[in-house]
Amino acid sequence: MRPALLVLILFLGCISTPDETESNATMQEPVAVAGVGDYVVGEYSLHDYDLFLMKERFEEVLGDGEVLPGIEEALIGMKVGESKEVELPPEKAFGLRNASLLHWEPRAFTLPKKINLSWEEFREAFGSAPEEGAAFERGWLRMRVIKVGQSHVLLEREPLYSKVNITGGVIQITQNATHINYFFTPKLNLTVIDAKGEFVTYRDANATHVLVDRNHPLAGRSLSAEVKLLKLVKKEELEKMRISWREDISEAIREAVGTDRVVLVYFYSRDCEGCAAMEEAFQDARLRLLADDLIFVRLDLEREANLAARYGVARAPAIVILNSSGETLAKLEDELSAQEIKQTLRELGVIF
16 A cells, blocks of 8 residues: 555544534533532632732632622633633722721720629629629729629729730720720721721821721722632532431431531520521521531520530520530530631631
8 A cells, every 4th residue: 555545544534524523522511610609619819010919718609799899700600720810990809998988086985983784784794693792804804793783783893904905006094983094096007907807097196086997908909810710519509408407416426426527516596686697607508518528406405405504505596516426626606607607617627
């Protein structure tokens, strides 16, 4: 056979017919891409020109608005493992600066030394019945019971310190016969996070007031971002996931021994103010996705009072996390978000 003819035969043998090509393409599974309503895990890094600002990991149901608007827009249509660089104008990053969030606040404030609490308020604050002469420390104060009445308790407060250094500055503390006086000296142009979890920057101060800026420190700035999608659960699959609640803690621990999983025990009650929000938190995708990783137990605090006492639970809502041996790893009280619950599990090394 001539060499030229041999080459031609080999060449023709490498060419697929149209039907074969279409058949192979049809057999390939379509690659999933992110869309609104899907659960996504990813990370992004922010830059201001060439200056690196931050890197952050996130998880959310796409469209819930828990990450920057420009990041959410970039995620739509992305595949797992894909990275993308995007420009973020202020409106799609941390917003425009808002002049109404810049205002003067007093540097000084006072508290009366004596305070009246109802018996219910006292028990809620201190966890016990009031007794005259009993003393408690709360924050920067010592509180002493000076009179117990039929319905109210009279307490007297005294400062524990004359000066307290906090992240945003220094607080000087003085007292007279009737009041405790606080005077704040801020660290100017230092951004801190206040008790509400909001950014605060002290811009200026005079003898009586401090200029407080509650805008995000990156408000008004155009930024660039690199976004990467790490995990994707499609909306249709997410909707099928549910937490399977157990009602027997002993049975749950026996199951945990065999599977080396931890047990999350949720205590609720019928008159619990925060329980509705907790029920909503357990519907969050971040916790529903853990249905196979944890064993969930839901118990009525009133019906299971002895069991609650064993774990030191006095009120609902509360969560107790147990290892597979039934030992307590953590106790969480009061209303919590799905993010807070998951963060605790991550800190315990239960999830990663």
